[in-house]
Amino acid sequence: MKHSLISQFENAGQGQVFRFWDELSPGQQTSLLEEAEEIDMEEIAQLHRSLVLNSQDEHHDFPDLEPAPFIAHPAQGGDSSAWAEARNVGDSALRSGSVAAFVVAGGQGTRLGYDKPKGIYPVTPLKEKSLFQVFAEKIRAAENTYETTIPWFIMASHGNFQDTVDFFESNNHFGLQSGQVHFFRQGRMPAIDLEGKILLSCKSSIAMSPDGHGGSLRALVRSGATKIMEENGIDVLSYFQVDNPLIKVIDPAFIGFHLQSQSGMSSKMIPKAYAEEKVGVFCTQQDKTVVIEYSDLPEDLMHARDESGQLKFLSGSIAIHMLSREFVNQMGGAGSTNTSLPFHRADKKIPTLDDEGNPIEPESPNGVKFEMFVFDALPFSEKTVVIETQRSSDFSPVKNAEGLDSPHTSKEDQMKEFVSWLNTAGEAVATDANGVPLQLIEVSPLFGYDGPSFVKSWNALTEKPDLSQPSYLE
Ligand code: UTP
Numbered sequence: 001m002k003h004s005l006i007s008q009f010e011n012a013g014q015g016q017v018f019r020f021w022d023e024l025s026p027g028q029q030t031s032l033l034e035e036a037e038e039i040d041m042e043e044i045a046q047l048h049r050s051l052v053l054n055s056q057d058e059h060h061d062f063p064d065l066e067p068a069p070f071i072a073h074p075a076q077g078g079d080s081s082a083w084a085e086a087r088n089v090g091d092s093a094l095r096s097g098s099v100a101a102f103v104v105a106g107g108q109g110t111r112l113g114y115d116k117p118k119g120i121y122p123v124t125p126l127k128e129k130s131l132f133q134v135f136a137e138k139i140r141a142a143e144n145t146y147e148t149t150i151p152w153f154i155m156a157s158h159g160n161f162q163d164t165v166d167f168f169e170s171n172n173h174f175g176l177q178s179g180q181v182h183f184f185r186q187g188r189m190p191a192i193d194l195e196g197k198i199l200l201s202c203k204s205s206i207a208m209s210p211d212g213h214g215g216s217l218r219a220l221v222r223s224g225a226t227k228i229m230e231e232n233g234i235d236v237l238s239y240f241q242v243d244n245p246l247i248k249v250i251d252p253a254f255i256g257f258h259l260q261s262q263s264g265m266s267s268k269m270i271p272k273a274y275a276e277e278k279v280g281v282f283c284t285q286q287d288k289t290v291v292i293e294y295s296d297l298p299e300d301l302m303h304a305r306d307e308s309g310q311l312k313f314l315s316g317s318i319a320i321h322m323l324s325r326e327f328v329n330q331m332g333g334a335g336s337t338n339t340s341l342p343f344h345r346a347d348k349k350i351p352t353l354d355d356e357g358n359p360i361e362p363e364s365p366n367g368v369k370f371e372m373f374v375f376d377a378l379p380f381s382e383k384t385v386v387i388e389t390q391r392s393s394d395f396s397p398v399k400n401a402e403g404l405d406s407p408h409t410s411k412e413d414q415m416k417e418f419v420s421w422l423n424t425a426g427e428a429v430a431t432d433a434n435g436v437p438l439q440l441i442e443v444s445p446l447f448g449y450d451g452p453s454f455v456k457s458w459n460a461l462t463e464k465p466d467l468s469q470p471s472y473l474e
Contacts, residue, residue, distance in 0.1 A: 020203035028204035048196035090252030106157035126442035136174035142250035184223030214372025221332030264327030264381035269315035279316035288379035421454035
């Protein structure tokens with residue numbers, strides 16, 4: 001007898017998913033059914049209608065768009081006493097153990113062209129530490145400072161989950177206790193062709209892909225992560241992306257501003273370096289904070305300037321957020337109101353099969369994937385706060401194999417930060433015209449994770465390293 005799920009797919013015009021059913025082994029049939037079960041066909045049909053057939057709906061006019069207000073960094077004229085106060089609030093929250101770290105690491109890293117989870121990528125200038133090791137050491141450094149345990153939630157995808165867990169296990173969790181590191185999987189969505197047909201990746205499997213970093217909110221709830229938070233008195237998650245080794249994983253001032261403003265979701269901004277920089281922009285629309293993607297921001301707004309000549313829409317979004325547990329529950333489906341994030345469409349080359357079952361490796365996009373973006377949650381947060389940070393101490397992502405935002409630029413940025421700390425400690429370092437040291441320098445986060453912590457360790461050294469040689473400070 002035909003499985004009822006197969007009939008449902010046929011009735012929805014998606015019978016092609018089971019086209020090779022009779023050729024499959026019982027095990028393959030079971031796994032195909034399991035994948036099919038995850039799919040909400042009504043949702044797929046609706047996304048096809050709204051994002052593929054009526055795709056012009058995705059492009060809006062923004063008649064009422066204004067730049068979002070932000071709290072300026074003290075180095076840019078911000079109020080240092082307000083920052084000091086926020087830092088105190090953050091320090092207390094950290095000491096009381098109510099903050100956890102959260103990295104989204106479920107991406108596919110296509111641009112980098114790395115076939116393992118991106119967090120495994122070697123990223124530091126001298127020791128070639130992985131991104132995951134850098135974050136783990138930053139967490140340990142904060143734990144030492146605040147004499148507390150900082151749980152770490154790590155979201156992976158179905159595709160990279162096991163490799164991620166294995167990497168941590170084979171490295172003894174980089175000195176963290178295994179019980180404080182919580183891994184979970186994000187959701188996934190099927191890819192469709194332009195006619196709305198769900199694509200197969202092989203005869204026994206649907207072309208499924210991770211549902212975007214916005215999927216993190218419901219995955220936190222569905223996986224039980226928010227329950228673990230509640231049981232452990234964790235109120236706040238420090239959200240960051242896996243590709244940014246410069247990130248201040250734990251930033252007391254940011255935590256403080258978030259708590260002081262009773263915000264559900266808070267964000268960091270950097271001033272855009274130039275009008276066309278490919279980062280989203282924080283804006284206000286009908287009293288709500290929103291991020292408008294660079295590709296959606298109309299040209300005239302992108303280039304608009306204020307009276308002082310500064311870009312009007314200045315605030316670049318760098319995917320660093322603070323999330324309250326309550327807000328995650330609300331957005332992740334555990335709240336009393338049923339809010340959910342919109343999906344976006346991404347046209348992709350999706351390897352699939354032809355009618356006879358021969359593999360197709362498309363040379364141009366042949367289908368559509370659906371993803372949610374975490375910043376789309378911002379307008380749902382009753383209160384939000386955006387604070388300014390400095391690119392040089394918070395943001396240098398590894399996105400591309402070469403050129404902009406590559407391992408090369410990120411290593412240079414890490415070293416420039418180390419040089420700035422050495423300078424603060426009164427040490428002159430030979431650099432090139434861009435401030436990159438002539439010899440490799442690396443500082444372990446356990447030695448120093450910002451200017452003051454570095455200077456303290458530096459001053460305590462009985463023997464200073466010879467910086468005219470490659471130097472590692474640990
Ligand atoms: P990117 O947008 O840079 O995507 O992700 P990516 O998949 O890593 O890289 P490309 O576009 O294929 O080259 C930004 C952050 O969001 C996470 C990534 O792991 C990264 O930390 N992410 C992205 C997820 O966790 N899940 C997703 O479905 C997508």
